[in-house]
Amino acid sequence: MDAKLVNPFVDAFITVMPQIGFPEPKRAKLYVRDQNAVGLGVSVVVGFTKQIRGNVVYNMEEETAKYIASTMMMGMPVAEFDAMAQSAISEMSNMLTANAATNLTGMGFEVDISTPSLSIGKNFQVKISDSQYLTVEMDLGGHIVELDIAVDQNN
Amino acid sequence: MEKVKVMVVDDSKVSRAMLERTLARTNFEVVAMARDAAEAVKMYSEYSPAVVTMDMNLPDADGIECSKRIHAIDPEAKIVMISAMKDASLVAKGREVGISAFLQKPVSPNELLDTLMILCQNKAGKVAVLRESYAKPFMRALQQGLFSLIGVHSEVELELDERRFLEVSGVAVIIGLTGYPSGRAIVYMEAETMRKFAMVMLEEEGAESIGDDEASESVEEAANIIVGRGVSNINDVFKDKEMRITPPGTICGVDIRIASPKLTTFRVVAKTRIGDIKMNIGFAEGE
Known part of the structure; x- marks a missing residue:
């Protein structure tokens, strides 16, 4: 995949997260992968179609998901990753993806996004691409959200 | 109702x-x-x-x-x-x-x-419209697809799914639906059914000769065809609506729960001789 397609996602993360209570999101590591991603606990898959096709996974440990949900809900304690917390993570994924889609549109690509699918479980395999794709780790005050980005320009 | x-x-x-x-x-x-x-x-x-x-x-x-x-x-x-x-x-x-x-x-x-x-x-009512006009075309696509891809007859059932999670131990292929209504379709089955599915689809003699990757790829390809056909069934009727599918994302493992907050979901089960092949179709509520 083309590395320039990663920036719209990183930019979306850096723009959106402060609006929902995370002051300084930072880009940590970036690497190329050619194998399946591994579910860290909570993995949200979102699909892209039209001029950009592929999938993006927002992948994080359950503890991180609970921390994010709690912060999004103004510090409400989240002991269990329950329906409310799932809804918050799903909503965050929607916001990030919609913002990334807007960035892609700004680059001249017409895109359409699917609703997010949220999977919970450990060590499952997530296959989102037949070829190499990029993983970016985003740091939210010590909590890591992994973005697995496998999108390509549709020729 | x-x-x-x-x-x-x-x-x-x-x-x-x-x-x-x-x-x-x-x-x-x-x-x-x-x-x-x-x-x-x-x-x-x-x-x-x-x-x-x-x-x-x-x-x-x-x-x-x-x-x-x-x-x-x-x-x-x-x-x-x-x-x-x-x-x-x-x-x-x-x-x-x-x-x-x-x-x-x-x-x-x-x-x-x-x-x-x-x-x-x-x-x-919205649920009835989603069921009749949008979920049923996927049910027909599943039944026809199973027959044309692996020559397996099935009995299919469709019902509103009110469970909070799909529980998956095996394989689940997630395919996004865009346009109106947007949502996602998930085709899933147990690991043993997945291997039998691949065996029939690839015309292999024994399930032992098929690796897990190959097996899940067979299911992924079949799911892509089936969901694509479901969308075509819908687009044929509603000529003004252009539904599309996103590329599949495939999950393999045990004890995975897939939640779909804020979606109206339908469960389709195709009972076949190689096991139950399940599909869950979820649509975002409202426009």
């Missing part, structure tokens, strides 16, 4: 019986059957149906005249013309008297249902 009232206007006993039988298995209910225009007008006032199916040829007036009379009583009346002939001049005349849709005999049950659903969207 509350039934939606339908009045059938047709002078042929056979046509009336056919329509009644088609609708009997749906959330539409034939509450009145009129043989001619005079009876139709009288029954309309008496039963106030949500929708009327109208034949063109009636003994005492034609379907256009009869529709005009019904509209005189109720300007909001929803009328579907079902006639043997359907040409531009008939459609133009029909529109003038307020007929909302035109179908040609013989009417396929799907076409009839989709039309009634669209006309009665508010009354029939």
